[in-house]
Amino acid sequence: MAYFVTGATGFIGRRLVDELVARRDGAVFVLCRAGSLARLQTLVDRWGADRVFPVVGDLAEERLGVPEEWVRSHVGTVEHVFHLAAIYDMTADAATNEAMNVGGTRHALELAGALQAGCFHHVSSVAAAGDHHGPFTEAMFDEGQPLPSPYHRTKFESERLVREESPVPWRVYRPAIVVGDSVTGAMDKVDGPYYFFPLMKRLRDTLPGWLPLVGVDLGDTNVVPVDYVAKAIDHLAHAPGHDGEAFHLVNPEPQPVVDVVNAFCAAAGAPQFATPVDRRVTGGVTGLLPRALRPSSVVGGLLRAAPVKVALDQTVGRLGVPAEVLAHTSFTATFDSRATERALAGSGIAVPVLESYARTLWGYWEEHLDTSTGDDPRIREALGGKRVLITGASSGIGQVTALKVAQAGGVPVLVARGKDKLEELRATIELRGGQAHVFPCDLSDLDAIDRLCEQVTEELGGVDFVVNNAGRSIRRSLKLSEDRFHDFERTMQLNYFGAIRLVMGLVPSMRAQRSGHVVNVSSIGVQTNPPRFSAYVASKAALDAWSNVVSSELVGDGITFTNIHMPLVRTPMIAPTKLYDKFPTISPAQAADLVVEAMVERPHEINTALGNAGAIAHTVAPRLAFRVLNMAYHVFPDSAAAKGVDAGGSRESEQIMLARVFKGVHW
Incomplete structure (x- = not known):
């Protein structure tokens, strides 16, 4: 037949x-x-x-x-x-x-x-x-x-x-x-x-x-x-x-x-x-x-x-x-x-x-068919022809950011562990008339990062933007982490040491060209300090602090930083935590829009109103803030317990109510 x-x-x-x-x-x-x-x-x-x-x-x-x-x-x-x-x-x-x-x-x-x-x-x-x-x-x-x-x-x-x-x-x-x-x-x-x-x-x-x-x-x-x-x-x-x-x-x-x-x-x-x-x-x-x-x-x-x-x-x-x-x-x-x-x-x-x-x-349209980034002359002027190194580019925020950069005429430099997914993304970009480069790298390996920086500098002459997007998130209370110190080490290795090693390796070429901008995809948790995220929030806070210090040293060389205190994003990273399925989140495309805004406007920080309110609360009324967070600590279970008795009923209603009131916070 x-x-x-x-x-x-x-x-x-x-x-x-x-x-x-x-x-x-x-x-x-x-x-x-x-x-x-x-x-x-x-x-x-x-x-x-x-x-x-x-x-x-x-x-x-x-x-x-x-x-x-x-x-x-x-x-x-x-x-x-x-x-x-x-x-x-x-x-x-x-x-x-x-x-x-x-x-x-x-x-x-x-x-x-x-x-x-x-x-x-x-x-x-x-x-x-x-x-x-x-x-x-x-x-x-x-x-x-x-x-x-x-x-x-x-x-x-x-x-x-x-x-x-x-x-x-x-x-x-x-x-x-x-x-x-x-x-x-x-x-x-x-x-x-x-x-x-x-x-x-x-x-x-x-x-x-x-x-x-x-x-x-x-x-x-x-x-x-x-x-x-x-x-x-x-x-x-x-x-x-x-x-x-x-x-x-x-x-x-x-x-x-x-x-x-x-x-x-x-x-x-x-x-x-x-x-x-x-x-x-x-x-x-x-x-x-x-x-x-x-x-x-x-x-x-x-x-x-x-x-x-x-x-x-x-x-x-x-x-x-x-x-x-x-x-x-x-x-x-x-x-x-x-x-x-x-x-x-x-x-x-x-x-x-x-x-x-x-x-x-909606997600597919927003990530692949929405042309608003490429139609904006302001964005095209800022990114056109620019080399934008994006870590964690194989999925989620990094992938959509790469598509938006290419749409605006920029040249994404794609970095992640998995070469196959990066090659697929490059093929997609090239089919749409864009250009991209692929550099597979395990960003938890500091020696591999050094080789990446040398290769990028040698082959591309450096980059104009760095987007530190790759990250590891661990949601676990201190009570369940007492025999898991390696969780803190691994999180800090990727989110902090890997990120600053990459920037330090690329700073010489940026200094030579008298320009460069680094975007750190940080977390609203740095401002709000939600329970069970001590390893993750600490690593992001360290990156924030490092960037704030070196900004004063590098601004004279034309190198600037933006820290984005990102609210909860619907990405594969949060998928294992099933209670997030009913939480209000922003999409990867919305998060990528914030990254693009950071590259175009180059502000020192991009925050949400709730994140700013959380930071003020911790400064003005820290005891009250900790009491509220302690209440959330008891309402939201550890990930393992979420599969048990706390999966529904009145407890679930409390969880959803808090999630909606504190929209975007990682509970």
Whole structure:
């Protein structure tokens, strides 16, 4: 059994090929333009070069431009043709939609007929339902529904071609709005709800998260993750007895737009929207009105009016939200997926609840798709062309900082123990047009640090910035540490001795170039002194003190320091402490923004309001501060005990309450 896939390099196509390679036997042929062979080869290597084979062609040509001799040699051998190559973009113009969606489908059908394929699998969209009002089943197609945009019309017309002209048996798949992978968050581009993420980020950064905002009931939408779509297509394509059927790859329950927005706002830490007046209040009244006069219809019509689109482009459009997208945030149809659910029964394939993976999607966008760092001319001026050595660059804050530095035109110098992860990060940066250098090093080994400094100075001529981010955190009370003095030694070795050894090794080259800036990722714990972190806080406090002293010695040489007293960050370092799962934290991307700010503005310190309050409390009322911390000491268990009787109940409520009051403190 062989497969032929168009759009294999696309968002859904790549994951479908993943499924075919992992779960099915036989060769997988993928259509590729001649100019894209190099890009495809990277994917082929990942899939397994012995089973995936590129076929040069073009969507715009008859039979997809596949050479006649190739077709003759494969007649009758291709069981499944998957056609995914299309425009999935509401903002694309009519001509592009027509050529890609309709013309491409026609040419794919021609090839399927020439190959005498067993089945033609067409990936359409729920957009084929247009502005149909009410339930829309998988058996429905041409219901006289309005098709409000070129995208809707060409999705409808391409599906009509398959239904009416396919020379071989066919199956149609209609995904709803497809977002990133529910496990990894991976997403190719800004699309659908992602257009609204910069606005959510701005709300998060300017307003407190507890502040309720007034929202409007904009109807229902439907969002599904790409991994569900790929797995479902693979399963449905191989299920017997379903030729000539369409499948709705949708969330079985319509999702109110405001609920989807709030799920992502919660993931971002932004204020959420309340809708004091929604359809439950207005439904009885508006239900008596003609459909054209109902609020949702009136709002939808206004959003699609040319003058309103112009106004929107000049307002929300400048925030990255196209007017076309705003006009299609909700669906007038409700997509019935019962037939699809029956066909998937027993497979274990189901749509996950959005709230269970919204934070994963947000995190990936914030770390990989948010372009605000590179768009800021102030940051580009400060970091453009600069060499930025980042320790702990293989994950967490260090990894995201490297991506942001590269986005701004800087050159990250990646340092961590694991070479493989650093090489992956460098490859990611280079694929995005950036440049990076990899220097594996165990920063707890002082001799290795000396060799690193010599190598960096010799090969790069030194660096412009050093970000001391690598660190070790140990959460354990003194009572349980009495026979574990090595915890203190190891923590001090990496967090203090390793950090200052690195800076001391690079200072001569900085002094020679009369410039340099060191950013120390310290901790809010240095200001607040939370219990159970004596080893960790002491090592960070030592680094702070050392930096404060040598700052006065080096400022005349153009070398400066910033200590960031970082609040609790959602990184792999805190993952073992399960009670942190419900605590308010900042994301690695937010932490990386602070690091970037430290490099651009070069302040002596970056603190949080709570951290400053803690420092003042220890100065003004130390006894009271210690009493409060002692209460927290008894409320929060040691890590081992957290798996026992203290895991929930009233004690958990106390923990969460304290965590929210003292947001960002490491308890």
